[in-house]
Amino acid sequence: MSDKKLSRRDFLKAASTALAASGFAALPVGLVRAQDDEITISLWGFANNRDEWMQNLVEELWTDMHPNVNVDLSLTPYADLWPKLQAAFVAGAGIPDMVDIEISAMGQFVRDAGSEPYAPLNDHIGEQLEDLSIPSATKPWTVRGNIYGVGNEVNPVLLYYRHDIFDELGMDAEAPATWDEFVNMLGGGAMDAGHGLFPLATQSWADFYVQFHQAGGEFFDAEDNVQVQSQLAIDILNWQKAQLDSGVYIEQGTGDAQYALMNEAAYITVWGAPWYQGFMKQNAPDLAGLWKMRPLPMWGDGGFATVPRGGTGMGITAASENKEAAWEFIRVCNLTAEGSLLAFRRMNLFPSYKPVWDAEELLRTDDYFSGQKPGEFIAEAASAMAEVNVSPYWTLFVDAVNRLIVQPVMLDGADPEAAIQEAIDEFEFNK
Amino acid sequence: MSASAMTVNKRAKGWPVSGWWSRNQRKVIPYIFLSPFLLSFLIFTVYPAGAAFFLSFQRVRGFYSPEEGGGVVLEYKGLDNYERLLTKDKRFRTAIINGAEFAAGTVLIQMPLALGVALLMNAPHVRFKTLARLAFFAPYITSAIVVAWIFTLVFDERYGLLNAVIGLFGLESIGWIKDKDFVMPALIILGLWTWVGYNSLFFLAGLQNVPDDLKEAARIDGAGTLRVFWHITIPFLRPVFVFVIITGLIGSFSLFTQPYLLFDSGAGPQDSGLFPLMYLFFMGFDNFRMGYASAIGYVLTVIILLVTGVQLLLFRFWKV
Numbered sequence: 001m002s003d004k005k006l007s008r009r010d011f012l013k014a015a016s017t018a019l020a021a022s023g024f025a026a027l028p029v030g031l032v033r034a035q036d037d038e039i040t041i042s043l044w045g046f047a048n049n050r051d052e053w054m055q056n057l058v059e060e061l062w063t064d065m066h067p068n069v070n071v072d073l074s075l076t077p078y079a080d081l082w083p084k085l086q087a088a089f090v091a092g093a094g095i096p097d098m099v100d101i102e103i104s105a106m107g108q109f110v111r112d113a114g115s116e117p118y119a120p121l122n123d124h125i126g127e128q129l130e131d132l133s134i135p136s137a138t139k140p141w142t143v144r145g146n147i148y149g150v151g152n153e154v155n156p157v158l159l160y161y162r163h164d165i166f167d168e169l170g171m172d173a174e175a176p177a178t179w180d181e182f183v184n185m186l187g188g189g190a191m192d193a194g195h196g197l198f199p200l201a202t203q204s205w206a207d208f209y210v211q212f213h214q215a216g217g218e219f220f221d222a223e224d225n226v227q228v229q230s231q232l233a234i235d236i237l238n239w240q241k242a243q244l245d246s247g248v249y250i251e252q253g254t255g256d257a258q259y260a261l262m263n264e265a266a267y268i269t270v271w272g273a274p275w276y277q278g279f280m281k282q283n284a285p286d287l288a289g290l291w292k293m294r295p296l297p298m299w300g301d302g303g304f305a306t307v308p309r310g311g312t313g314m315g316i317t318a319a320s321e322n323k324e325a326a327w328e329f330i331r332v333c334n335l336t337a338e339g340s341l342l343a344f345r346r347m348n349l350f351p352s353y354k355p356v357w358d359a360e361e362l363l364r365t366d367d368y369f370s371g372q373k374p375g376e377f378i379a380e381a382a383s384a385m386a387e388v389n390v391s392p393y394w395t396l397f398v399d400a401v402n403r404l405i406v407q408p409v410m411l412d413g414a415d416p417e418a419a420i421q422e423a424i425d426e427f428e429f430n431k
Numbered sequence: 432m433s434a435s436a437m438t439v440n441k442r443a444k445g446w447p448v449s450g451w452w453s454r455n456q457r458k459v460i461p462y463i464f465l466s467p468f469l470l471s472f473l474i475f476t477v478y479p480a481g482a483a484f485f486l487s488f489q490r491v492r493g494f495y496s497p498e499e500g501g502g503v504v505l506e507y508k509g510l511d512n513y514e515r516l517l518t519k520d521k522r523f524r525t526a527i528i529n530g531a532e533f534a535a536g537t538v539l540i541q542m543p544l545a546l547g548v549a550l551l552m553n554a555p556h557v558r559f560k561t562l563a564r565l566a567f568f569a570p571y572i573t574s575a576i577v578v579a580w581i582f583t584l585v586f587d588e589r590y591g592l593l594n595a596v597i598g599l600f601g602l603e604s605i606g607w608i609k610d611k612d613f614v615m616p617a618l619i620i621l622g623l624w625t626w627v628g629y630n631s632l633f634f635l636a637g638l639q640n641v642p643d644d645l646k647e648a649a650r651i652d653g654a655g656t657l658r659v660f661w662h663i664t665i666p667f668l669r670p671v672f673v674f675v676i677i678t679g680l681i682g683s684f685s686l687f688t689q690p691y692l693l694f695d696s697g698a699g700p701q702d703s704g705l706f707p708l709m710y711l712f713f714m715g716f717d718n719f720r721m722g723y724a725s726a727i728g729y730v731l732t733v734i735i736l737l738v739t740g741v742q743l744l745l746f747r748f749w750k751v
Contacts, residue, residue, distance in 0.1 A: 079696045082716060082717075083716040086716060086719065089494045089501075090494070090501070090502060090503050090721075091501055091502075092494075092495065092496075092499075092500060092501010092502055093501060108717065108718065108719040109494075109719070111493070111719070112492045112493040112504070114493070115492065115493025115494050115495070115504050116493070116494075117493075117494045202609075203609070203697075203700060251609075253587075253588075253589065254583075254608075254609075254695060255583055255695065256583075256584070257587050257588075257589060257590060260589070260590055261589070318494075318496055319496060395717055395718070396717075396718050399713070399717070399718075402697070403698070403700075403701055403702055404701075407611075407700045407701050408701060411609070411610070411611070411700060411701075412611075412701075426521075426522075429519070429520075430718065430720070
């Protein structure tokens with residue numbers, strides 16, 4: 001070993017040489033890339049299943065179609081994605097070309113006209129709009145007439161019930177046509193056998209909204225005015241609270257607890273969009289073959305057969321320098337038979353792209369649902385589904401609904417009318 | 432003259448810069464060593480704090496495109512954000528009250544428990560002290576995410592460990608994170624589990640610094656165990672009390688991760704688990720009111736400074 005010591009000067013020389021060398025080494029790489037006309041489009045998402053679908057799509061379809069366009073898929077946990085995106089928008093740097101925009105996270109970035117960080121897709125979609133199921137594919141991402149996202153799944157809410165238990169109790173879960181019949185015909189028998197009929201979310205807006213929306217109510221009108229201060233909303237809240245107090249409905253529980261309740265048959269019906277079927281299979285695999293599905297009961301004469309629930313749309317950022325390539329990726333994912341059917345195969349989500357609705361594989365039987373064909377139920381419900389007016393203030397209002405309407409009414413028995421007014425007052429204050 | 436100084440002088444004759452360097456290097460070198468910290472402090476602390484102060488007088492209206500240089504569209508609102516926050520905002524008041532309640536739990540329950548644990552670990556007859564210290568400290572180094580997830584299960588109304596335990600005594604199940612009246616006790620329990628062991632280490636260090644000869648002298652003068660503890664041990668622990676209480680208060684008002692995760696990115700039933708930093712986050716990132724969120728940050732800073740100042744004043748009257 002040499003006994004020569006490394007002086008400070010030698011160290012600095014060596015370090016600066018290494019730095020310069022690495023700089024020169026990096027330079028030709030950039031030049032080569034530029035010469036090849038190869039571009040990379042990036043997408044930020046939050047859902048594992050969607051990420052897997054897109055990765056499969058890139059491998060199976062995209063690379064052959066567009067060998068010079070690389071797709072960089074980045075996955076971020078749901079709650080972290082929006083602050084991360086906001087930071088990028090604020091900085092004006094590091095913005096991805098595309099974003100997977102979850103329906104609830106749509107509004108806050110597009111409140112003020114003229115400074116939206118997403119690019120309108122209307123011209124790109126053009127006449128193909130007719131090929132899409134509007135309530136699921138574009139309406140949730142449409143603000144002031146501009147479509148900022150395309151969703152690939154039709155998500156009508158359906159009712160799932162434990163046919164084994166209903167058979168055992170000698171009750172027909174298919175018989176009730178209305179919600180009143182549903183609780184009157186099935187509630188007592190279920191309770192006598194030690195089951196709740198249905199799990200109600202008592203801390204979030206979702207279950208209130210599903211029944212309110214199905215009955216013809218809306219949180220917002222097309223001009224973003226709040227519409228919840230109505231007798232209909234009060235009636236729905238009172239009705240749900242009455243079911244909860246009587247024991248026909250039980251509290252849903254949060255997190256893993258709701259599936260524990262499902263597994264032990266603490267409730268024997270539950271509603272959910274088609275994506276919820278995946279959660280059921282994942283969290284209650286032992287109940288395979290014990291469930292069946294049916295359309296939702298109705299609210300007497302008015303309202304809709306069903307409502308959409310959830311959904312994620314792919315959008316292009318206004319900052320993207322590769323908008324055409326990004327749109328092409330969104331088109332292949334959502335507006336082609338291959339992309340849509342691949343999504344169905346990977347995620348079991350029924351496509352919002354209507355030309356494939358008669359594809360044989362969409363009508364396959366599902367053993368988890370006792371050999372029923374989910375596709376038939378979904379396609380039928382989709383044609384009679386309500387649309388959602390997603391206001392830019394959706395997140396803000398929904399937060400007020402959680403805290404100031406649903407929780408006080410369902411948990412503390414607060415007066416629905418006063419609770420609604422308080423939520424509206426706070427919303428207007430924060431708007 | 433030392434050999435190294437002679438070498439420096441030789442070089443100085445040959446190269447003017449070396450001459451300057453040799454004259455000033457003792458003054459300059461400390462700043463060179465400090466510069467990484469100073470630069471990062473300026474960039475990541477001073478600049479954001481200044482920008483947030485500026486932002487607290489604005490309302491964010493949208494985004495400029497990257498072609499326009501990026502950034503947010505701002506509208507000057509003067510003192511509106513502060514006025515709104517201090518006079519009209521019920522949620523901010525709720526968050527402050529929750530922070531104060533949690534702080535009270537920290538001071539009144541956590542601190543005596545931490546002192547008790549420290550006394551136990553300092554007692555001569557207690558065995559396995561190293562293992563006990565490790566066990567008490569382990570919750571503090573456990574990821575807050577893991578802690579929140581575990582406590583979601585512990586607090587579950589139907590399947591939770593806590594209700595299973597109280598069920599053994601014939602008591603009814605409690606909706607720890609569902610019933611707004613039990614959310615704060617649940618958070619305080621979580622806080623005890625996490626921080627009692629951590630704070631007990633400070634008390635233990637303090638206890639080990641209490642001079643034995645002083646205690647012995649007091650005993651010779653006829654003082655009993657309690658009087659020795661009250662008149663000698665406790666006064667010697669004064670700096671530890673100051674540290675633990677002040678950091679506890681700051682931590683209480685800044686609580687975020689545990690309630691945020693425990694309530695599934697929310698604030699618990701009817702805001703019973705809302706803390707000021709969570710409210711700042713909700714306003715800034717969920718509601719995109721970055722100006723208002725900045726105002727919350729500054730008001731919170733002032734509140735914490737005031738509370739800390741009062742604590743320090745109180746402790747000045749308590750002398751050994």
